Amino acid sequence: MLAVFYQFNKRVNSLKTPTNADQTISGEVVLKQATSYKNPTLTLACSAEDMSKARLSNYLAFDNKYYWITNTMQISNSHIQFECKIDVLATYKNEILLSKAYVMYSESHGNIHTTDSRNIAQKKNLLKVVSAGTSDIFTTNPLGLLLIANNVGFDLATPYLFTGAETQYLKQKLYAPDFFEQFKQYFSNPLETVAASKVTAANIELNSTSLENVYVGDYDLGVSGHRISVDRTLESTKTLKLDWNYNDYRNGSPFTEAYLYLPFVGYQSIDCSLLYNTKNLTIVIKVEVVTGAVVYTVYADRPESSEAVVLVGIYSGNCNADMPIAQVTQVNPISLGSAAIATAAGLASANPVVTAYGLSQAAPSFRQVTQVHGGISSSLGSKLNLQIMLELWSAVTNDNPDNYKTVMGLPYCSTVELKELSGFTQTTNASISIAADYDEIREVNDLLNGGVYIE
Numbered sequence: 001m002l003a004v005f006y007q008f009n010k011r012v013n014s015l016k017t018p019t020n021a022d023q024t025i026s027g028e029v030v031l032k033q034a035t036s037y038k039n040p041t042l043t044l045a046c047s048a049e050d051m052s053k054a055r056l057s058n059y060l061a062f063d064n065k066y067y068w069i070t071n072t073m074q075i076s077n078s079h080i081q082f083e084c085k086i087d088v089l090a091t092y093k094n095e096i097l098l099s100k101a102y103v104m105y106s107e108s109h110g111n112i113h114t115t116d117s118r119n120i121a122q123k124k125n126l127l128k129v130v131s132a133g134t135s136d137i138f139t140t141n142p143l144g145l146l147l148i149a150n151n152v153g154f155d156l157a158t159p160y161l162f163t164g165a166e167t168q169y170l171k172q173k174l175y176a177p178d179f180f181e182q183f184k185q186y187f188s189n190p191l192e193t194v195a196a197s198k199v200t201a202a203n204i205e206l207n208s209t210s211l212e213n214v215y216v217g218d219y220d221l222g223v224s225g226h227r228i229s230v231d232r233t234l235e236s237t238k239t240l241k242l243d244w245n246y247n248d249y250r251n252g253s254p255f256t257e258a259y260l261y262l263p264f265v266g267y268q269s270i271d272c273s274l275l276y277n278t279k280n281l282t283i284v285i286k287v288e289v290v291t292g293a294v295v296y297t298v299y300a301d302r303p304e305s306s307e308a309v310v311l312v313g314i315y316s317g318n319c320n321a322d323m324p325i326a327q328v329t330q331v332n333p334i335s336l337g338s339a340a341i342a343t344a345a346g347l348a349s350a351n352p353v354v355t356a357y358g359l360s361q362a363a364p365s366f367r368q369v370t371q372v373h374g375g376i377s378s379s380l381g382s383k384l385n386l387q388i389m390l391e392l393w394s395a396v397t398n399d400n401p402d403n404y405k406t407v408m409g410l411p412y413c414s415t416v417e418l419k420e421l422s423g424f425t426q427t428t429n430a431s432i433s434i435a436a437d438y439d440e441i442r443e444v445n446d447l448l449n450g451g452v453y454i455e
Contacts, residue, residue: 003028039083160227211225250395406424
């Protein structure tokens with residue numbers, strides 16, 4: 001029986017087979033009696049010149065199978081004996097490659113963006129902060145906002161904006177000696193109420209509003225305000241260009257954490273899996289001026305993905321806050337006048353985002369209503385952080401995926417014919433169908449589940 005001997009450089013868990021360049025000698029061999037094909041012992045007769053080559057051989061092929069040489073013994077000047085063990089991966093290579101298996105890790109097809117739990121995340125350090133300004137939609141120099149019930153326009157209450165100078169004039173007007181006497185003549189109309197007094201951080205252009213006299217009911221206060229008559233919503237879009245520390249799965253959890261700061265909302269933890277392969281973060285801001293409602297819609301742009309835009313989250317806040325004006329327990333001209341004066345005094349302060357609701361009656365029954373409203377520090381306006389910021393906290397890992405993918409692959413997690421793969425490949429629950437006995441099939445499955453090299 002002809003055998004071909006090789007001096008072959010190969011891993012024990014490799015499907016690699018020898019080439020002619022690896023051959024040392026060849027010749028007829030004689031099998032020892034009572035030997036098995038899986039662990040045969042065979043004898044080769046060779047010349048003195050070939051004996052040294054035979055002793056260097058570590059691998060052989062015969063009877064369409066490949067064998068590791070586990071022991072070599074020269075038994076005479078012209079005969080050498082080999083103890084062998086079948087190499088199931090090389091012998092059944094073709095059948096193995098035509099089989100399908102669930103591949104957990106692959107060197108050739110592993111996904112560098114899929115989290116690899118074998119790598120250990122160490123202490124996280126602040127990596128980068130990217131930010132975008134919002135001065136086009138918010139301001140630290142807010143305007144006064146009065147919501148007054150009157151018969152102007154079609155709304156139940158009309159919103160007016162006031163600059164600092166206009167607010168001071170309103171305050172002086174309400175402090176005028178004849179104000180109460182004139183105001184009492186109109187108080188029988190229940191719509192003569194200040195429905196709300198606010199200071200808003202919404203950056204509203206006054207030239208887009210209508211400057212006109214302010215009415216309480218049908219009483220002209222003799223003060224001009226900027227009536228918001230049409231669009232009460234501001235909208236702006238911001239883009240944060242992300243500068244990642246890595247170009248692989250370590251940009252995700254648990255290796256990297258992301259925190260997004262949104263004005264009037266605060267810090268929000270962002271699921272890094274939503275930022276996978278993201279180059280830009282797009283933030284659409286909408287502000288309703290009168291109520292102060294702020295809504296942020298955050299998208300992740302994935303230019304290299306078929307799923308171009310992913311919704312990260314929708315976050316809401318309010319850029320108006322309460323101003324303390326009074327506690328009112330019954331309706332009368334003096335209490336309403338006092339509330340209006342307190343309103344003007346509050347508007348003249350430096351409160352940045354303030355909302356205060358005064359007394360509002362919907363019917364002439366004059367039921368008693370008690371309302372107490374608080375406020376915020378008058379020094380906060382100049383200290384507001386109106387920057388949108390994304391903080392990335394990144395961990396140092398035990399190893400770079402590029403360094404270890406050749407020895408243990410990267411996560412693949414897919415069922416595939418093994419012939420499609422190359423390099424390190426590790427399966428899960430392999431069940432290969434080959435023309436071999438039970439022990440050989442089990443050995444092949446165990447080797448595949450432990451990781452082999454397809455080469």
